[in-house]
Amino acid sequence: MPISHGQNHTVLITGGAGFIGSHVVRKMVMAYPGYLIVNLDKLTYAGNLENLKDVENYPNYRFIKGDIADGYFINDLFSNWNFDGVIHLAAESHVDRSIEEPLEFVKTNVLGTVNLLNASIQNWKKNYERKRFYHISTDEVYGSLGDTGFFSEKTSYKPNSPYSASKASSDHFVRSYGETYGLPYVISNCSNNYGPYQFPEKLIPLFINNIIQNKPLPVYGNGKNTRDWLFVEDHANAIDLVYHKGINKESYNIGGFNERQNIDLVKLLCSLMDKRLFRNEGESEKLITFVKDRPGHDLRYAIDATKINKKLGWKSSVTLEEGLEMTIDWYLANDDWLNHVNSGEYQDYYKMRYKQ
Numbered sequence: 001m002p003i004s005h006g007q008n009h010t011v012l013i014t015g016g017a018g019f020i021g022s023h024v025v026r027k028m029v030m031a032y033p034g035y036l037i038v039n040l041d042k043l044t045y046a047g048n049l050e051n052l053k054d055v056e057n058y059p060n061y062r063f064i065k066g067d068i069a070d071g072y073f074i075n076d077l078f079s080n081w082n083f084d085g086v087i088h089l090a091a092e093s094h095v096d097r098s099i100e101e102p103l104e105f106v107k108t109n110v111l112g113t114v115n116l117l118n119a120s121i122q123n124w125k126k127n128y129e130r131k132r133f134y135h136i137s138t139d140e141v142y143g144s145l146g147d148t149g150f151f152s153e154k155t156s157y158k159p160n161s162p163y164s165a166s167k168a169s170s171d172h173f174v175r176s177y178g179e180t181y182g183l184p185y186v187i188s189n190c191s192n193n194y195g196p197y198q199f200p201e202k203l204i205p206l207f208i209n210n211i212i213q214n215k216p217l218p219v220y221g222n223g224k225n226t227r228d229w230l231f232v233e234d235h236a237n238a239i240d241l242v243y244h245k246g247i248n249k250e251s252y253n254i255g256g257f258n259e260r261q262n263i264d265l266v267k268l269l270c271s272l273m274d275k276r277l278f279r280n281e282g283e284s285e286k287l288i289t290f291v292k293d294r295p296g297h298d299l300r301y302a303i304d305a306t307k308i309n310k311k312l313g314w315k316s317s318v319t320l321e322e323g324l325e326m327t328i329d330w331y332l333a334n335d336d337w338l339n340h341v342n343s344g345e346y347q348d349y350y351k352m353r354y355k356q
């Protein structure tokens, strides 16, 4: 059953200082003044409270720093706050990092999720009226497509990277808590997001950052891998809808029917950046450098978003070109934010990967 929340509804959002999480926190804080939104974030390299400057003083917003992998801390948190709902976004999310440090992904994505599930069932004590555990996941759990076809909610799981294996595992745990303990849950699996506040280790913000700095654009393999791109605010709107209207125990695929081969996307980005930076057409493209492929690199993702469209009335509203332009404008206008994330650990990581 879809749930209707009244006033005095307290929602825990995990990972709310991260990229997608911060858009979801902003959306929920602004759209639901009668809810109390509690943002729990570990503030790793990818979490940044600057992402939420515009809502930090709202009366219905609270921030708590903490680690979902710490079960004692999570149990205390749940007994202190008595949450009505959980929107769980906290995750290690970068595939390349998962290849180097798989255990970090198991710790946060698997153990962290199970800690939240345990705390939910212990705290709710089978009184599940108006309660909901919403787990945010990825299309990568389905593995890789060939040249044709789409991932639907019925596609079987076949994760190929430590990251996607950890997300697949967490999806299974959520489902199992529904079957075993009756936990009311919903899951959504989304395609590649892009937009403001994304940490520049992912393709689009990394390449915007490198074009600004005239650094090489490292395209993996032959650049023919294909991703299905969604503007992050469209995803945040879908999450709002699934949280409120999604059917208990169901999962929803979220995507914008916006497939591009990496090389085509990168060329589009280069040409938009040339215009914005008043560079000669073709200048940024010269930075493209083909590098060794990512191990286990999935060829193609493409989401069939028919279910969420037909059942909940959601569809993406921003085209890829519009979304890229908004994203580029945001990064160019927020050089402080970029300078901040460009310092420290990120620089070391980038140098380690590309030996520059």
Ligand SMILES: Cc1cn([C@H]2C[C@H](O)[C@@H](COP(=O)(O)OP(=O)(O)O[C@H]3O[C@H](CO)[C@@H](O)[C@H](O)[C@H]3O)O2)c(=O)[nH]c1=O
Binding pocket: 093, 094, 095, 096, 137, 138, 139, 140, 190, 191, 192, 193, 201, 202, 203, 204, 206, 218, 219, 220, 221, 225, 226, 227, 262, 294, 301
């Ligand atoms: C960082 C980087 C990426 N790539 C390629 C690899 C992929 O085919 C594509 C996008 O890479 P990434 O931005 O790392 O994203 P990808 O591996 O597709 O995974 C993303 O999308 C997933 C949803 O599909 C999310 O669950 C992940 O958290 C998110 O990281 O670009 C390059 O060619 N060069 C690069 O430097």
